[in-house]
Amino acid sequence: MLKRSEKEEMVEELGSLFEESNNIFVTDYLGLNVSQITEFRKQLREGNIKYRVAKNTLLRIAAKDKGYEEMVPYFEGPTAVAFGVEDPTVPAKTINEFFKKNGKPEVKAFYADGILYQSDRLKELADLPSRDELIAKIVGTIGAPLTNLVGTLDGLIREFCLTIDQIAKQKEN
Helix, strand or coil: CCCHHHHHHHHHHHHHHHHHCCEEEEEECCCCCHHHHHHHHHHHHHCCEEEEECCHHHHHHHHHHCCCHHHHHHCCCCCEEEEECCCCHHHHHHHHHHHHHHCCCEEEEEEECCEEEEHHHHHHHHHCCCHHHHHHHHHHHHHHHHHHHHHHHHHHHHHHHHHHHHHHHHHHC
16 A cells, blocks of 8 residues: 555656656556566667556546546556657557557557547557658658759769860860
8 A cells, every 4th residue: 555645756756757748658558467568668668668557546646637637537447658758659659569469558548749549549650650760751852852953963064074075185186
């Protein structure tokens, strides 16, 4: 049994996680053994994602305090929450891949960039390219015409120089 001060401390920690996170994934971890949950936590940590198992009452209090009232109904049964700060596709991909391999954890709902989604939308988010991949594609798309232009100009200059060189050789003879 947790003391009141421990509960208050836990609510404060959960509240700060809710506050600093852009992506919040509510999962049911039931059915995962110790080695699976250890591996899952390791994979989440690699993506800079914090995973917390907490009492639903404490999660409800922290969520309400930080303006996430719409998540409260999902804090039922065995509940763990993944908190992500950066790109929402990272936790989605990690959770989805682990689910494919192990059949768990079940996602109850998730909050990504200001919108609450039902669990059936997780695969859609996981299938999106990451933020870094999108930036690389945009830079590549923007850079391609410039690369082509440089190549074309280089070819024209090369041809011009060859022509001048041939004219010079002809005049020498």
